[in-house]
Amino acid sequence: MTAYQSLEAIRKRVAALGNAMGILHWDMETMMPDGVAPARAEVLAEMSLMVHELETGEQLPDLLAEAEEQAEQLNPWQRANLREIRQLYLHANATPTDLVEKIVMARSESTMAWREARPKNDFKSLAPKLDALFSLQREVATIKSEAMGVSPYEALLDEYDPGRREPQVDAIFADLEAFLPDFVQQALEKQSAGPDILMPRGPFPVTHQAQLSKEVMQILDFPFDHGRLDTAAHPFSGGAEGDLRITTRYEEDDFTKSLMAVIHETGHALYENGRPHDWRGQPVGDSRGMTLHESQSLLLEMQAARSEEFIRFIGPVAQKILKGEGPAWDIDNLLRVYRKVEPGLIRVYADEVTYPLHVIMRYKLEKAIIADDIPIAELPIAWNDMMEQYLGIRPSDDKDGVMQDVHWPEGILGYFPTYSLGAMAAAQIFATAKTAEPGILPGLAQGDFKPLYGWLDKNIRSQGCLYTPDELIEKATGAPLGTEAYKQAIYARYMG
Amino acid sequence: MTAYQSLEAIRKRVAALGNAMGILHWDMETMMPDGVAPARAEVLAEMSLMVHELETGEQLPDLLAEAEEQAEQLNPWQRANLREIRQLYLHANATPTDLVEKIVMARSESTMAWREARPKNDFKSLAPKLDALFSLQREVATIKSEAMGVSPYEALLDEYDPGRREPQVDAIFADLEAFLPDFVQQALEKQSAGPDILMPRGPFPVTHQAQLSKEVMQILDFPFDHGRLDTAAHPFSGGAEGDLRITTRYEEDDFTKSLMAVIHETGHALYENGRPHDWRGQPVGDSRGMTLHESQSLLLEMQAARSEEFIRFIGPVAQKILKGEGPAWDIDNLLRVYRKVEPGLIRVYADEVTYPLHVIMRYKLEKAIIADDIPIAELPIAWNDMMEQYLGIRPSDDKDGVMQDVHWPEGILGYFPTYSLGAMAAAQIFATAKTAEPGILPGLAQGDFKPLYGWLDKNIRSQGCLYTPDELIEKATGAPLGTEAYKQAIYARYMG
CATH class of the missing domain: 1.10.287 (Helix Hairpins)
Structure with a gap:
């Protein structure tokens, strides 16, 4: 050998x-x-x-x-x-083994503390555990930083998005930070000047929603002989190579959350499924980091499935399965439902326009945490100030403020940016694909994803880790990762 | 260290x-x-x-x-x-690694051939694969035989039932062989002289049967926080330490098969659950081989659940959940249904009286296979002759004859005896427990298994592998493993 x-x-x-x-x-x-x-x-x-x-x-x-x-x-x-x-x-x-072991312990304690503290809105009891965990992660970041010749925060980021560096993230997020708050206001004004948005009224029984999930997954060509859908407390895409396990959860009064979650997770799963088969089990056959992974879920959820073509196709399908009645099911209203802008406290429920603002503030706070520039006790106030600055709303508690995500209690720092970098990549890739393959939108209008997948398979999914994430994006789209396509997409969707 | x-x-x-x-x-x-x-x-x-x-x-x-x-x-x-x-x-x-690898390949080929050949009743296409696999297992048996100082067949048997030796198995099976064929005839005569046995008429919807399964598992104190029930093509008990996963399958026209399977697999699971917690992860904390394991499943299925006390308790429970009506649900008839003797072709459907005869003929054939005393081509005829000799019926095809079990196509030789040794142990252990703990039968009459489990926990389950299988049986019952208790139990049940 x-x-x-x-x-x-x-x-x-x-x-x-x-x-x-x-x-x-x-x-x-x-x-x-x-x-x-x-x-x-x-x-x-x-x-x-x-x-x-x-x-x-x-x-x-x-x-x-x-x-x-x-x-x-x-x-x-x-x-x-x-x-x-x-x-x-x-x-x-x-990372030395004893540090890894300390982190495993600290993570377990902090996650448990978070589970107890969050419902009680008790940040104080979480703070010391979080502090201990962050200290250890700072150690890791410093050690890796020296070993890899990058900044401490980059050393963490690199684990989720190999090769990603701070100046590029700073530039993209500065661009969004300059653009989005005003854009959100404009979109909100245009929205309130338009027709009222009627939410389809439930209850939508879980069995009906589950049937809709399966139907949508069939339309999205989810390979049910290599995967399955189940329910879990949080939607995720997991499983093994060639064995795609996705989950969702159902709320009886709102079918859209579960539907979007299913489309999102199917996007992740199809990326996994399209990895180069010959390289299964080897790193080069893996998916290309979390920015690319998120680009594939968001491309389906936020780009393809939010296209007018697809909403006009799927609206009646959903109405039939959910036995929907009344004016809320009018397709033009459904379009508005699916494209509603609404600044809110919770990241996971954010629309595609306000979402990056949630991420940018977390990115800034994470950098301060790793630089040891912010005491734990000040995190909640810093959080609330930023929410007010970026989204115009101030959390009234920490439960739906600084304690809303499991990432920090789990010691995951450097991951959040990939959500929005993924959103940028999704828009950029979708824009390129639509130009290169004119059959994509007419396909979506008929629930036919093959034209889109043909392009994605060739240019993204099958490429595994042959290139770095940035090389892959540039090869596929002809340009470095940027904000242009995203801005154009939301402009067309919300102001066009 | x-x-x-x-x-x-x-x-x-x-x-x-x-x-x-x-x-x-x-x-x-x-x-x-x-x-x-x-x-x-x-x-x-x-x-x-x-x-x-x-x-x-x-x-x-x-x-x-x-x-x-x-x-x-x-x-x-x-x-x-x-x-x-x-x-x-x-x-x-x-066993040398290259031989292990050869067996993995041969087993895979033979199992696949069996899956195709069985429905087509085509033993000829299976024969060469089986022959190749048996040759390799003969090699293993010979090598292990030399390493362990036992006979080749014992070397295989030892893997499933450590310490088990041929003379003891020969003696027990000879005893049964001398006793059972006549006993079966007597039981059949007594049975046909009695009232007609009415089978409760289905269909019994799967949802009702599943509800009955859960209810029975609750009665049997199955720890649902450490296990679950699902459906599979074949009932089994599996999972992990502290994570008991049992399965069953449902036939709409006969609820008894699934019910007995659930009780059987629950017996296996409860044995696993009762293993000494402090020794989890270590061999001494493991269950004590397949004879003991089968004793624990059969003790529940064939002894406790076939007791008149328990049948009188569970009959009305089943009737209510399955919405049963008519004279077949008369409790005295149900007793007869559950204790029906009926020689048949298929081992897994055999009653407790004819079952050992299925095992004894397999044991004899396996010994001949390992001794290379029988050519593969002659297996079907030898099988059919023995069926006729022991059970008075001759298979009309190989599908329900020599090809009915997956064991041989999987290369599993030396396992079959443990089914009936387990049945002997079950009867012997149950008889001892009933004498030692007079509350057992009155408990069963009320669906209360605690008196029985108290004794089993102390004397069997908690003992792990502290002793050899034979030591454990002798310590628990005061006598070496034998046929006496089994013979007494079936005599009382079928001739009493």
Whole structure:
């Protein structure tokens, strides 16, 4: 076996464990009886440790060096695979094991504290746990920063969006920050000058909504022989390679939330499904980080499914399955329902126009946290001030303010930006695809996603990690990641 | 870390992988979309390989030797754990890796051939695959036989029922063989001299049967916070430590099959649940082999649930949930339904009186197969001759004859005897428990299993692998495993 082949064998084993853990995670959220939680956590911890050992084995530095010396014998996919293996090694090896173990403990304590504190609106009891966890993450960021030659925040960001650097994120977010608050006001004025928006009235029984979910997934060509839909407390896309498990949740008085969640998660799943089959189990065959992943879910949810063509197609389908009646089901009203702008406190319920503002304030706070520029006790006030500044509303409590997301209690810093970078990428990719493939919009008008998928398969999904995220976006769209397409899309949709 | 502690750490890791694989297997049979089968098989194969590597690591012989030298520092549970670890090492290490890999391939081919051949009644197309697999298993049996100082068939049997030896099985089966055929005839004569047996008439909708299953599991104290019931093509009990996943299947025209399956699998699950918690993840905390496991499922299904006390209790419960009407629901008729003797072709549908005859003929054929005393082509005729000899009926095809079970196509030889040894143990344990704890039968009459479980927990479930299977049975019942209790039980039930 060559050094490169040995590395592939190690990664194949990591992938097998990853696939197993993917199903165990899905099971935990959907099927597992409550009492099993501690036992399951132990199993997953032991498997994570095995992955960590495989990823940091003492033979790896030599294998990597030797494989890199012989790189001219590799084809481009193998070379890209080697690059990714090196990158994964860097991340896995940078953090000492005892620090990893401390973080696992601190994360568990902080997440538990959050679960208790949030319903009670009790930030004070969460604060010390959060503080401890953030301190550890600062340590990680510093260590990785030195090992990788990037800023501490970039070292965290890089794990979710490889190669992403602060100046680019700063520039994109500054652009949005300058543009969006005014745009939101204009869109709101135009909206209130128009016809009243009538929400379709429920209750919509869960069985009907589940039927609609399945129907929409069929229309979106979800491969049910390689995946399934279930209900969980939070919608997610998970599972294993070739085994796509997505979830949603149903609210009887509002079918749109679940419907959009299903489309969103299907977007994630179809990206997974379109990864290069020949490279399954190897890093180069993986999805290209979280900005790209989010671009694929948002491309379906926010671009394709918010197109007038698709809404005119799906409206009657939904009406029939949900047995909807009355003027709210008028297709022009449905268009307005689906494109309603409404600044709100909660990120996950935000529309596509206000969403980036939620993300930008989190990004700024995260940078301050990592720079140790803000004491934990001041987080709630800083949060509320920014909400007021960006969205014009001030939370009346921390429950729906600084405590609304699980990310920070889980110690996840550097992830939030990818939501909005993904939204930018989604708009940019969709705009390019529509130009390159004129059949896309007429297809959507008939519930036919093949023209869109043909382009996505060729230009995004099948590319795995052959390129870096930025290279991939530039190759696919002819331009670096930017805000232009997003701005044009929302302008057309909300002011056109 | 002492050598013994190192061994515990290795076994803990094996247990984590085993628990993960348990859930993946359950998922495969209940939730997994069909198209995922090949990918799942790869994941499981890689994990099996990891288990095999952990179980045969080159440091193991030294660790075992060192731990055994220091055994006087261990407490009795640790010593028993060490004995079990040594035993597992013996089994895992005996077979060379290339032979293991050949078997995995041959098993896969033979199982696939069986799936195709059985519906077509085409034994000829299965025969060569079966022949190849049996040859490999003969190799394994020979190698292990030499390593363990037992006969080749015993080496296979030992994997499922540690310490079980041929002379004892021969004696028990000879006893049954001499007794049962005549007894079956007598029971049939008595039965036909009695009232007609009326089968409750369906259809029984699956939803009602599922409700009955849940209700019965509640009565049996199945811990739903640590387990669940689902449907699968075949009933089984699986999952992981502290995570009991049982399955059943429903036939609309006959609710009794599913009901008995649920009770049977609950028996398996409760044995798992009662294993010593402090020893989870270690071999000494495991269940005590397949004879004991089957004793626990059959004790519930064939002994407790077939008692007049329990049938009189559960009959009206079932009638209410299934909305049953008519004279078939008369409790005396239900008693007769549940205790009907009927020689049939299919083992899994056999009653408790004819069942051992199905097993004895398989045992004899397996010994001939391992001794290479019977050519594959002659298996069907030998099968049919034995069916005629033992049960008085001759299969008209191989589909419901020699091809009915998946065991042989999967290369599983040495397992069948444990079904009937388990039935003997079930009767023997139940008889002892009833004498020791007079509250058991009155409890069953009220659907209260606590008196029975109190005794089982103390004497069987909590004992894990502290003793060998035979030691455990003898300690619990005061006598070596035999046929007496079984014969008395069926005599009382069918001739009394």
